[in-house]
Amino acid sequence: MKFPIKRLALLGIVVMLSNAAFAADVSILNASYDVSREFYKKYNPTFVKYWKQKTGDNVTINQSHGGSSKQARAVVDGLEADVVTMNQSIDVDILAQKQLIPVNWAERLPNGSAPFSSTSIFLVRHGNPKGIRSWADLAKPGISVIIANPKTSGNGRYAYLAAWGSVIKQGGKAVQARELVGKIFANVPVLETGGRGATTTFVQREIGDVLVTFENEVGLIKQEYGADKFDLVYPPLSIVAELPVSIVDKVVDKRGTRKVAEAYLQQLYTPAAQELAAQFELRPYDAVIAKKHLATLPALKLFTVSEVFGNAQQAQTEHFKDGGVFDQLYSRK
Template identity: 55%
Template sequence: MPRTPFAAVIAFAVLAFSTPTFAQTTIFNVSYDVTRELYKEINPAFEADWKAKSGEAVTVKQSHGGSSKQALSVLNGLEADVVTMNQSPDIDVIADKGIIAKDWRDRFPFKASPYTTTTVFVVRKGNPKAIKDWDDLTKKGLQVIVPNPKTSGNGRYTYLSAWGYSLQKGGDAAAAKDFVTRLFANVPVLDGGGRGATTTFTQNQIGDVLITFESEALALAREIGEDKFDIVYPSISIEAEPPVAVVDSVVDRRGTRKQATAYLEFLFSPQGQEIIANRDFRPRDAEVAAKHASRFPALKTFTVEGLLGGWEKAQKEHFGEGGVFDQIFQK
């Protein structure tokens, strides 16, 4: 049997020890509940992109639930490398405890919000209750399905959309409170999150109208069937800007800051933005947005910052203990 030359053995050994090897890295994304399908597509795309760029294998795991409930889980010790929530208060409440840096908005473009969406109505096919705008949701006998604003960012956007609609019509705070009170009087059940509300409406067949994010409504039409539901765009709605952040205390302890940061940066890349658009969220990238413009109807919108004094004020006034929502719900 021929022997391998000694020089070749030495060369092989040197090559083996000099070739970089990488351990498998796992990062954990804690997100809100209507982004399951989005991140099921984002995660493998990022994993492949990161492998090609760095040579390192990375796996992204994810968790979904009501946005505010997810934030509470992180506060209670759930080790998220990144959080991808649907409203900034759910990241601020984590930052207030020092788990996320206070400047999290400044670390990524668009105040760390890779896409937008808005609030729309989903009705039974043919719109048998003739629902066209927010006023129709206060009709007696109508059942409106919406998640709980105390646990769900989706629910908070719905509540604030209705409040802002009343203000935009010329009403004051008292008129807005009366309007939202009449709307929530038509809500038979408050689910913990947006996906739970969707299940109540579609599978349990409860309610005449589901108020939810446009992304969820478009996904319903595509995945369950356009023959079962219609989407109604109200005359005015809220612009939601779901934010993202690296969880500093976790990534520094686990040594995953580089991968976690790259993961969130991928959301703003052309490839990430294309996936975002295909999953029915409105992309930030101008070229990608122009390509998909026909899928997202023009809509008059307002923001929490522009009309309602910002999230800090809205959170305290409407959703804090004993706030306006508590008063309405008790009534």
């Protein structure tokens, strides 16, 4: 009579083992930029639930946040991130250049692999005492403008490109664009290295008449410091700051996490995730969701980097490389 019990126990172990084999525990790492923290904190649990329902697997999502380019460098140098969610496409392009992902990465998901975007807008002191309405107003003498350093910050880069593109899109020439951008940066008293630093300078140190930053950063400022201290100004024309995502092929193939990583990014395009993004003042790709949020994310005249500059890489090379147009603005020669 002892036998069946032993067998039962054995069976039990086999069942447990096979169960474990069916309901695998997987983990993925999402390397992201700095201020996406709040969004992914909300999004990750919804994906964990979805994946559990769909496959029965338990997925753990680890987050790593830092400057967008810093994160890209970390992945290039061997950080095993399964997915990257960046704030500018050149930071994903570098992974393609280093052969971690294919060059056509942007075509793998809808909208150039950008599930949502932001744009550069103005934040002014309450009542807008200096009457700032447009990019041209930023160039006026006596206006103090806070923009993050375009050499070290994606936020600053988009602000620069938005100002430049506003001239081109209104039929201006490169010479005029350069003059405008030159005058704007002559009005910048402090070049903070990141978008958050620029926020601190403007909000806490009370320096500057206007802060140029991402729309979703403005949402956070209103939340943190009170909505009544500052006014939002939408420039008549601004830029689409695409927030691209990609799986890292080299890593997911090595770790066997391709399926879950791909699903993680695809789920960003679902109405629920798009709705969540809109709540964090990121502009959703989904037109239906976008329409619902016109009160906080109004329709604006926007242009993309590619429309004005060819592509992000060209913009980077021409404007922000050492010795590029931005450096020339500061050159003493």
